[in-house]
Amino acid sequence: MSALALELSTIGVLMRRALNEILRVPGAAIPGILAPSLFMLGLTGAFGALTELTGFSTESYISFILPVSLMQAAGFAGAATGVNTVRDIELGWFDRLYLAPTPRPALLAGIVLSAGFRALLPMTAVLAIGLLLGAHWPGVPGLLIAILLALTFSAVSASWTVGLALRFRTQAAAPLMQASMFIAVLFTTSYAPLELLTGWLQTVASINPVTQVVEGVRQGFVEGVSFAGTWPALVVLAVLLGLTFAFALRGLATTGR
Amino acid sequence: MRAELRAIGALGARSIRNTFRYPRYLGPILIFPTLFLAVNTGGAGGAIDLPGFPEVHGFLDFQLAAGILQASLLAAVMGGTGLALDIELGFTDRLLAAPIRRPTIVLGRLAATFALGMFAAIWFLAIGFAFGAIVKGGVLGVIFVILFGGLTATAFGGIASAIALKSGTASVVQGMFPLVFVILFVSSAFFPAELMQEPSQTIAHYNPVSLVATGIRGPVVSGLRASDTLDGLLGLAIIGGLGFVLSAWGLRARLRAS
Numbered sequence: 001m002s003a004l005a006l007e008l009s010t011i012g013v014l015m016r017r018a019l020n021e022i023l024r025v026p027g028a029a030i031p032g033i034l035a036p037s038l039f040m041l042g043l044t045g046a047f048g049a050l051t052e053l054t055g056f057s058t059e060s061y062i063s064f065i066l067p068v069s070l071m072q073a074a075g076f077a078g079a080a081t082g083v084n085t086v087r088d089i090e091l092g093w094f095d096r097l098y099l100a101p102t103p104r105p106a107l108l109a110g111i112v113l114s115a116g117f118r119a120l121l122p123m124t125a126v127l128a129i130g131l132l133l134g135a136h137w138p139g140v141p142g143l144l145i146a147i148l149l150a151l152t153f154s155a156v157s158a159s160w161t162v163g164l165a166l167r168f169r170t171q172a173a174a175p176l177m178q179a180s181m182f183i184a185v186l187f188t189t190s191y192a193p194l195e196l197l198t199g200w201l202q203t204v205a206s207i208n209p210v211t212q213v214v215e216g217v218r219q220g221f222v223e224g225v226s227f228a229g230t231w232p233a234l235v236v237l238a239v240l241l242g243l244t245f246a247f248a249l250r251g252l253a254t255t256g257r
Numbered sequence: 258m259r260a261e262l263r264a265i266g267a268l269g270a271r272s273i274r275n276t277f278r279y280p281r282y283l284g285p286i287l288i289f290p291t292l293f294l295a296v297n298t299g300g301a302g303g304a305i306d307l308p309g310f311p312e313v314h315g316f317l318d319f320q321l322a323a324g325i326l327q328a329s330l331l332a333a334v335m336g337g338t339g340l341a342l343d344i345e346l347g348f349t350d351r352l353l354a355a356p357i358r359r360p361t362i363v364l365g366r367l368a369a370t371f372a373l374g375m376f377a378a379i380w381f382l383a384i385g386f387a388f389g390a391i392v393k394g395g396v397l398g399v400i401f402v403i404l405f406g407g408l409t410a411t412a413f414g415g416i417a418s419a420i421a422l423k424s425g426t427a428s429v430v431q432g433m434f435p436l437v438f439v440i441l442f443v444s445s446a447f448f449p450a451e452l453m454q455e456p457s458q459t460i461a462h463y464n465p466v467s468l469v470a471t472g473i474r475g476p477v478v479s480g481l482r483a484s485d486t487l488d489g490l491l492g493l494a495i496i497g498g499l500g501f502v503l504s505a506w507g508l509r510a511r512l513r514a515s
Contacts, residue, residue: 031435034435035435038435038438038439038442039438041442042438042439042441042442042443042457043442044454045442045443045453045454045456045457045458046442046447046448046453046457047301047304047447047448048453048454049304049307049448049452049453049454050301050303050304050307052307052308053303053304053306053307061454175284175285175288179288179289179292182289182292183292186292186296186300187295187296190296190300191296191297191299191300191301192300192301192303196303197299197300197302197303198298198299198302198303198316199298199299199302200299201295201296201298201299201300201302202299204299
């Protein structure tokens with residue numbers, strides 16, 4: 001077997017392990033579905049009147065907030081990968097991975113890509129609930145772009161939280177992983193368009209790169225898909241994925257020295 | 258009587274020490290509600306321009322009650338989780354064998370929850386003052402808000418304790434976390450009920466948490482008014498009464514199980 005085939009096989013096995021976890025403990029997926037769904041429904045009920053403000057980009061608040069919940073579902077699925085990595089470290093399973101004759105980038109890729117599996121279930125549930133309750137149908141291109149961007153974001157989240165897991169090596173770091181995803185997704189144009197945000201949040205959202213991703217996921221639900229609305233999100237995700245993957249890889253390389 | 262109070266004090270102090278000793282217990286009570294307060298205030302701050310929105314000094318002033326309520330409810334869940342952990346680890350069985358009245362075990366935990374609720378209210382008032390909020394009720398208003406924070410946590414703590422006593426499992430009590438958000442979203446904690454969308458608006462009108470929100474928000478946005486205070490106390494009486502009945506039932510079930 002060539003080196004490349006061996007690496008691909010390792011990635012596949014690690015992804016398969018993540019899939020097994022989902023299939024064998026389906027209850028573990030419930031919080032990942034419940035949290036973004038409740039967030040979407042709760043905020044729509046409470047803040048739905050915000051669409052009456054001059055300058056709001058849609059009349060349907062659920063269409064506006066559904067993409068944020070998709071991002072949350074993806075982000076929390078990525079964070080769950082980090083939490084599971086800490087569990088594997090604490091149980092000693094991760095030490096066995098180090099002994100495997102596999103390059104560490106392949107190990108990391110397998111773990112990070114498995115976040116996509118985890119994200120698919122809550123994303124599908126959130127999307128179905130949102131569309132059933134009246135969110136605009138984004139069209140096939142809008143939907144595909146939204147899914148692609150959100151899944152890539154789950155890989156970013158997984159890389160970041162696995163990096164944290166390798167540094168802290170304790171489940172006490174779990175709130176930090178979840179809180180960082182909370183901040184990344186919500187300190188954006190999550191509640192309202194940039195012009196309608198107030199105070200410091202407007203400044204933070206304008207410099208937070210995740211804002212571009214939220215807008216990219218949202219475009220199909222509120223107006224229409226365009227190249228201009230998509231490429232900034234793709235660039236941001238490519239840069240974030242590169243940086244967070246390097247962060248995790250550095251943690252992997254220095255662990256056990 | 259004095260011995261009972263001493264036992265309640267000792268158990269309460271133990272619970273508070275545990276909460277502050279492990280940041281993973283305190284974090285959810287303060288960090289997530291604070292982040293939520295920050296996002297709500299910046300994200301939905303334009304809402305004060307909506308027709309029908311009550312006259313307020315700022316949206317942060319309006320949202321402070323939501324932060325305090327959220328933290329108080331989470332403090333109640335953490336209190337219930339602590340009680341369930343004590344059951345899992347056998348500590349409650351030792352207390353049951355001790356020469357103290359059985360309700361003291363729950364009251365000790367609730368005393369700590371009361372203190373944590375007040376601490377959460379002080380935390381959010383401090384954040385509010387730091388970012389320009391004002392309490393129209395003055396010093397007395399601040400005291401009212403802090404007391405309401407403690408009482409809210411205690412009232413919900415009764416329900417959390419009942420679940421802990423009945424189930425004896427920390428993970429079951431922790432399952433209440435999402436419920437906290439559901440209860441708050443379908444109340445007027447985050448937004449005036451009249452401006453909410455259906456069906457949340459109708460539910461908010463009947464939700465006793467809306468009454469508690471009025472009791473906490475009143476001293477901040479309107480000053481001290483008897484009607485707000487009475488609303489708040491009525492809400493607390495409903496929730497606390499439910500908690501009391503459920504706790505008594507849970508304690509009986511636990512004693513039978515022991």
